[in-house]
Amino acid sequence: MQYLLFLIKGSLEDFRRNKGRTILTSLGILIGVSSVVLLMSFGLGLKKYIENQFESLGTNLVRIVPGRILSGGGFRSGPGAFGGIRFDEKDVASLKRIKEAEYIIPVFTKTITASSGKNSNIADLYASSADIFLGINLKTKYGAAFTKDDVEKRSKVAVVGPKIAAKLYDQEVKALDKIIKVQDQSFRIIGVLEAKGGGFGGPDLDSFVYLPYKTAFSLNPDKKFMVIIAKARTKVDLEVFRNDIKKQLLKRYKEDDFSVIQQAELLSAISSIFSIINTVLVAIAAISLLVGGIGIMNIMYVTVTERIKEIGIRRAIGATRKDILFQFLAEAVFLSLIGGLLGLTVSFLIVLLVQRVFPAYINLQTVAIALGVSSLIGIIFGVFPAKKAADLSPIEAIRYE
Amino acid sequence: MIKLSNVFKEYKLDGEIFAAVKNINLSINKGEFIAILGPSGSGKSTLMHLIGLLDNPTRGTICVEGKDVSKLSDSQLSLLRNEFVGFVFQQFNLINKLTVLENILLPTIYSKQKFSASPEERAFSLMERFGIKEKATSYPNKLSGGQQQRVAITRALINNPKVILADEPTGNLDTKTGDKILTLLTELNREDKITVILVTHEADVAVRAKRKIQIRDGEIVKS
Numbered sequence: 001m002q003y004l005l006f007l008i009k010g011s012l013e014d015f016r017r018n019k020g021r022t023i024l025t026s027l028g029i030l031i032g033v034s035s036v037v038l039l040m041s042f043g044l045g046l047k048k049y050i051e052n053q054f055e056s057l058g059t060n061l062v063r064i065v066p067g068r069i070l071s072g073g074g075f076r077s078g079p080g081a082f083g084g085i086r087f088d089e090k091d092v093a094s095l096k097r098i099k100e101a102e103y104i105i106p107v108f109t110k111t112i113t114a115s116s117g118k119n120s121n122i123a124d125l126y127a128s129s130a131d132i133f134l135g136i137n138l139k140t141k142y143g144a145a146f147t148k149d150d151v152e153k154r155s156k157v158a159v160v161g162p163k164i165a166a167k168l169y170d171q172e173v174k175a176l177d178k179i180i181k182v183q184d185q186s187f188r189i190i191g192v193l194e195a196k197g198g199g200f201g202g203p204d205l206d207s208f209v210y211l212p213y214k215t216a217f218s219l220n221p222d223k224k225f226m227v228i229i230a231k232a233r234t235k236v237d238l239e240v241f242r243n244d245i246k247k248q249l250l251k252r253y254k255e256d257d258f259s260v261i262q263q264a265e266l267l268s269a270i271s272s273i274f275s276i277i278n279t280v281l282v283a284i285a286a287i288s289l290l291v292g293g294i295g296i297m298n299i300m301y302v303t304v305t306e307r308i309k310e311i312g313i314r315r316a317i318g319a320t321r322k323d324i325l326f327q328f329l330a331e332a333v334f335l336s337l338i339g340g341l342l343g344l345t346v347s348f349l350i351v352l353l354v355q356r357v358f359p360a361y362i363n364l365q366t367v368a369i370a371l372g373v374s375s376l377i378g379i380i381f382g383v384f385p386a387k388k389a390a391d392l393s394p395i396e397a398i399r400y401e
Numbered sequence: 402m403i404k405l406s407n408v409f410k411e412y413k414l415d416g417e418i419f420a421a422v423k424n425i426n427l428s429i430n431k432g433e434f435i436a437i438l439g440p441s442g443s444g445k446s447t448l449m450h451l452i453g454l455l456d457n458p459t460r461g462t463i464c465v466e467g468k469d470v471s472k473l474s475d476s477q478l479s480l481l482r483n484e485f486v487g488f489v490f491q492q493f494n495l496i497n498k499l500t501v502l503e504n505i506l507l508p509t510i511y512s513k514q515k516f517s518a519s520p521e522e523r524a525f526s527l528m529e530r531f532g533i534k535e536k537a538t539s540y541p542n543k544l545s546g547g548q549q550q551r552v553a554i555t556r557a558l559i560n561n562p563k564v565i566l567a568d569e570p571t572g573n574l575d576t577k578t579g580d581k582i583l584t585l586l587t588e589l590n591r592e593d594k595i596t597v598i599l600v601t602h603e604a605d606v607a608v609r610a611k612r613k614i615q616i617r618d619g620e621i622v623k624s
């Protein structure tokens with residue numbers, strides 16, 4: 001312990017004496033560590049973002065939309081984009097007969113003007129069944145969601161997203177039990193949802209006004225739906241589920257009239273591509289760590305040469321080969337660790353800034369990797385100079401001028 | 402205590418073998434005060450480094466307390482240098498970036514010996530004895546030559562060695578200061594019963610020694 005303290009103290013004093021050199025050498029490691037850490041934190045952020053999107057899409061879900069599309073787009077797109085047909089309650093009833101189906105959720109959306117009486121705002125109406133809240137993981141923060149009963153009885157109730165609640169009623173909590181006017185029809189707000197985030201190109205679920213779909217028939221006189229969300233029972237193969245849905249709908253429509261899309265699958269493919277790209281980028285960034293390591297090796301060789309006399313003196317008064325080896329190895333590791341710590345600090349600051357626009361974050365594992373890797377770099381690139389120091393013959397070292 | 406038998410130290414110079422030290426047979430006993438005398442280049446320092454286990458012979462054997470040192474590992478040799486011998490050099494060989502106290506304590510860091518007093522206590526009592534206590538926190542290059550040599554002697558003594566090896570300890574000092582250092586070494590031999598081996602090329606320095614070894618061209622000519 002005393003010995004370790006002595007090693008640390010010795011190294012730190014040498015750094016103090018050679019401040020400029022120490023800083024320049026650790027700069028290499030600093031750059032390497034911060035680029036690796038930043039890329040890792042961006043990768044983590046991306047993963048988190050995609051996971052959030054997953055959640056807002058729900059798992060085990062497929063969406064049935066009119067028209068023919070090849071891949072998933074925003075499900076908010078109006079019927080015009082997809083062509084002729086719109087679904088109705090008959091389709092919902094027929095899809096409910098599929099035995100793998102857990103929920104069949106009809107969705108009607110419309111851009112509306114929502115008003116609290118005092119404030120009014122353009123918002124999106126999202127009319128659906130009570131299953132929508134479970135289906136796409138919407139949770140209420142205040143009050144409660146509407147129920148099957150509300151749907152059947154066409155109760156004049158609404159659930160609102162937190163953003164629109166705050167806009168119209170100043171505070172989310174104040175929206176509860178207030179009357180919201182949608183196109184001059186009044187609904188009582190019975191629930192305010194938890195924030196979901198998202199909104200990068202995807203739907204901004206936090207700004208929606210949710211109504212029981214039967215209640216909303218007053219705003220949807222044709223009783224048509226833009227989207228039907230179908231949730232499969234757990235452990236059902238989604239591909240099988242999709243085919244069953246297609247079969248069911250083909251009884252009534254033509255092949256090109258509708259599409260059954262699976263956005264979750266698409267997202268998971270995107271997510272794995274991004275994680276591969278991220279790994280490659282981290283690996284490339286790791287090369288700069290190697291360069292930093294070579295810088296350390298270089299400076300350690302210089303240090304050893306400068307201190308041959310000191311090594312000789314230490315050997316003469318009883319330092320073993322190992323003592324000398326550890327002394328210089330410790331110095332290389334500290335040099336590298338200083339760079340690593342500074343690199344982490346820089347990354348923390350950058351991540352803090354970036355977090356305003358992107359959910360990048362540094363986890364404990366990243367910190368551990370950064371510190372572990374910088375120690376390892378110190379050991380790998382310090383061991384050769386340290387060995388050179390240890391292998392000096394005591395007598396030649398002490399006679400060195 | 403230390404026994405050299407048929408010891409050679411040879412260097413290859415331009416393809417020729419040059420023996421800095423030849424056929425040395427020497428027994429050093431506990432408590433002796435020995436002077437090694439000889440002209441410059443005669444091999445005195447080489448011999449001292451061999452005795453102090455800083456260097457190893459190319460031929461012959463060196464035994465310390467009955468053990469053949471060529472059979473010892475690096476850590477065993479280092480331990481002997483640390484605890485058994487103490488070096489005092491002509492150029493002092495202090496580490497200038499460490500304070501006087503840190504220099505003196507350096508051998509204790511590499512030591513596993515247990516003393517009743519802490520290393521700092523021992524250092525201060527030795528510094529007091531040699532009149533350098535006030536300089537504990539100074540750096541060696543700020544001291545006079547005599548003070549530096551006393552620091553070096555303190556460092557040599559900190560682990561209670563059995564032998565002090567002093568290679569021209571007065572070579573860089575004026576006569577008066579040199580005399581004080583020699584008196585100090587004599588005291589250590591007489592009062593502390595430490596074996597002192599003093600290397601010098603001046604006959605008047607050697608008068609303090611009970612036993613004189615003359616060396617010329619690497620060979621003992623008179624002992």
Ligand SMILES: Nc1ncnc2c1ncn2[C@@H]1O[C@H](COP(=O)(O)OP(=O)(O)OP(=O)(O)O)[C@@H](O)[C@H]1O
Nearest residue numbers: 412414421439440441442443444445446447448602
């Ligand atoms: N590493 C070496 N390589 C070759 N020759 C050496 C080496 N070390 C010492 N010598 C030679 O060995 C001889 C003895 O050197 P040494 O230093 O022991 O002499 P010395 O008696 O201590 O001299 P001085 O009184 O000047 O200090 C010298 O001729 C020197 O040149």
Ligand SMILES: [Mg+2]
Nearest residue numbers: 445446447568
């Ligand atoms: Mg000499």
